[in-house]
Ligand SMILES: NC(=O)c1ccc[n+]([C@@H]2O[C@H](COP(=O)([O-])OP(=O)(O)OC[C@H]3O[C@@H](n4cnc5c(N)ncnc54)[C@H](O)[C@@H]3O)[C@@H](O)[C@H]2O)c1
Ligand SMILES: NC(=O)c1ccc[n+]([C@@H]2O[C@H](COP(=O)([O-])OP(=O)(O)OC[C@H]3O[C@@H](n4cnc5c(N)ncnc54)[C@H](O)[C@@H]3O)[C@@H](O)[C@H]2O)c1
C-alpha cells in the first residue's frame with residue numbers, strides 16, 4: 183500500500199518496516215531504544231525484530247501495561263533510564279505498543295533533553311486507526327486523561343496488520359469503534375462498508391481509509407482550534423461514561439464500548455440540535471447495539487456524568503461543547519446543547 | 535526602545551507592558567494565571583501590577599524560590615493547581631520571575647492540556663539577557679539540569695530594568711557573565727564597552743544588545759544543531775564546576791561565577807585548539823578576575839569534573855565537544871579537545 187504523508191512525516195502501511203531499517207542505517211543515531219509494555223515485548227517484539235531481519239542493536243525499555251500506567255511516575259522512571267543508558271539528543275526511541283505506549287513514549291521522547299526523534303509502531307487497532315496520526319502525545323495526571331502532553335510528530339509511523347493477530351477480540355472491537363466514527367463523521371460509504379465487515383479481521387484497506395480521514399482533518403487543523411473537533415464525535419458523552427465506568431464498574435467499559443454509547447447518545451442529540459434524521463438515528467443505534475454489549479447508564483450517575491463533561495479538555499469558558507452529526511457522514515462542531523437534551527439522550531440510550 | 539522580533543514572537547523593552555494589556559484585552563483569555571516564586575511575588579508583583587494599572591483579574595500561583603525547586607514535583611503540583619482553578623486551553627500563564635520561573639512555567643504551560651499560551655516577564659538580569667529568548671523551557675530531574683523540557687515560544691516577552699532594582703548584587707553579577715559571553719562570542723566592541731560598565735546598573739541598551747546577539751544566533755539555529763552551540767562558550771567547564779560546587783561547597787558558586795571560570799578555562803583551551811592569541815587570553819583572564827571572586831578548583835575534583843563534562847546534554851556519541859574562541863568576538867563550535875588540555879586549562883585558571 184502507498185505510504186501516506188502527514189504534516190511532514192510519513193505513515194507506512196504493510197511495508198515491513200523497510201523504511202525504518204533505511205532510516206536507522208542512514209541517520210547514524212547514537213542509540214536506539216525500543217519502548218514496550220509487558221505484553222507487547224512478548225508478542226509484538228519478536229514480530230518487529232523479524233520484520234527487521236533480526237534487528238538486535240537496541241536497548242529495550244519495558245513498562246507495565248494499561249492506562250493506569252500512562253502517568254508521570256513512569257515518565258520519570260523512563261527519563262532516568264534513558265539517562266542511565268546515556269541517551270543523547272541523537273538517540274532514537276521506537277514506541278512499540280498500543281496507544282498507551284505511543285502516547286507516553288511520544289511524550290517522553292518529545293521532552294527528554296527537549297526532544298529526541300521517535301517512531302511509532304502502533305500494535306492495537308485503536309492506536310493504528312487513531313493514535314497513529316495527529317501528533318498528540320500525552321499522559322494522565324491523577325485520573326485526568328491526557329492532562330499533560332505535547333503536539334509532536336514522530337519521524338515515521340508503521341502500520342502492520344500482522345501485529346493485530348495476537349490482539350484480544352475485545353480490543354479489536356474497541357478500536358473498531360473509532361473506524362465507525364470516521365465513517366459517521368466523514369464518509370457514509372465507508373460507514374456502510376464497515377457494516378459488512380468482520381471486526382475480528384480488519385482489512386488494511388479499511389485501516390488506511392480511517393487514517394486517511396483522520397489525517398485530512400488534522401492536517402487542516404493540527405491544534406484542534408476548529409475542524410479537528412469533529413473527531414470528538416461520541417467522545418463528550420463517551421469519555422464521561424468511560425471515566426464513570428472506570429471508577430465504579432467491576433469490569434469497566436473499554437474506550438470503544440464507551441464511545442459507541444456516545445455515538446448513540448450524541449446522534450440522538452443531533453436530531454434536536456442539528457439536522458440528523460430519525461431514520462439515520464435508528465440505523466446508527468441498531469448497528470451499534472448489534473456489535474457492542476448493551477450497558478445500563480445508571481440514573482444516579484447522571485449528575486456525575488454532567489460534571490465529567492464539564493471538565494472536558496475541549497470546553498471553553500465552562501460550556502459543554504458537542505460535535506454533532508448533520509447527517510450520516512457529515513459532522514459539525516462547537517454545538518451548545520441544553521442540559522435537559524443531554525439527559526434525554528442518556529435516557530434514549532437506556533430505552534433501546 | 536524598539537521591540538525585537540524573534541521567530542514569531544516579540545520581545546518588548548522598557549515598554550511598560552502596554553502590549554500585554556492589549557493582548558489580554560483583545561485575546562479573550564478565559565483565565566489569566568501569574569506564576570511567581572516567594573520573592574518575586576513580594577518584590578516584583580507590585581511593580582508588575584502597577585505597570586498594568588493595578589491589574590487584578592488573575593489567579594496567583596506561587597512556588598518556592600531556587601533552582602532546587604525547578605523540578606517535576608513542582609510541575610505536578612502546578613498542573614493540578616491549574617486544573618483546580620479550571621484552566622482550559624484558552625488560559626494564559628504569565629511567568630514573573632527569574633530563569634527558574636520562566637523555564638519551569640514555560641514547561642508547565644507548553645504541556646498543560648498539550649499547551650496553553652504563556653508570556654515571560656523575566657525579573658533577573660540573567661533571565662533577561664539569556665532565558666528570555668530562544669524558546670527553551672525545562673526542569674531538572676534529580677540533579678540533572680534541564681533534563682526534561684520543550685522548545686516552545688512564549689507569546690511575548692517583556693524586559694523591564696525596573697525589576698532589577700531589587701535584585702541582589704551577586705545576582706546582577708551572575709547575569710552580567712552572560713553579557714560578557716555575548717561580547718566574547720560575537721561582538722568585540724560590545725565586550726570592550728562592557729568593561730567600562732557598572733554591573734550594578736546594567737543599561738537597557740546593553741541588555742538589548744545581548745538579547746539581540748542571542749536572538750540572531752537562535753533564529754539561525756533554533757534547535758541547537760550547530761551555530762547555537764556557540765552560546766555554550768564557557769559552559770562546558772562552567773557547568774561542571776557549577777555542579778561540583780553545588781554538591782560540595784558550603785556557599786556554592788552562582789551560575790555566572792561558574793561560567794566566568796569557564797570563560798577563562800575555555801579561552802585557555804582556545805589558544806591550543808583554536809586561533810585565540812595569548813594577549814587575548816590575558817585580557818580576558820584579567821577582566822574576569824577583576825570582577826569575579828577567585829575560586830580554587832580542587833585537584834581532587836578534576837576526575838569528577840571530567841565525568842560531569844562527559845554527561846553534558848550537548849555531547850554526541852560520548853565525546854566532549856567545546857565551543858572555542860577564534861578571537862575576542864568570534865566563536866566556533868564542535869571542537870574536540872584532548873583530556874590533557876582540559877586539565878591544563880583548569881590548572882591555568884588555578885595559577886592566576
Ligand atoms: N494520540 C492520540 O491521538 C490518541 C488517540 C486515541 C487514543 N489515544 C490513547 O491510546 C490509549 C489507548 O490505546 P490502546 O487501546 O491501544 O491501549 P493500550 O496501549 O493499553 O493497549 C491495550 C492492551 O493491548 C495490549 N496489546 C497491545 N498490542 C497488542 C498486540 N498486538 N497483541 C496483544 N496485546 C496487545 C496492551 O499491552 C494493552 O494491555 C489511551 O491512553 C488513549 O488516550 C491516543
Ligand atoms: N531558557 C533558557 O534559555 C535559559 C537560559 C539561561 C538560564 N536558564 C535557567 O535560568 C535559571 C537561572 O535563572 P536566574 O538566575 O534568574 O534564577 P532564579 O529564577 O532562581 O532567580 C534568582 C533569585 O533571584 C530572585 N529574584 C528574581 N527576580 C528578582 C528581583 N527582581 N528582585 C529580587 N529578587 C529576585 C529569585 O526569587 C531567586 O531567589 C536556571 O534554572 C537556568 O537553567 C534558562
Ligand SMILES: [Zn+2]
Pocket residue numbers: 312360417437441
Ligand atoms: Zn477515541
Ligand SMILES: [Zn+2]
Pocket residue numbers: 664712769789793
Ligand atoms: Zn549560562
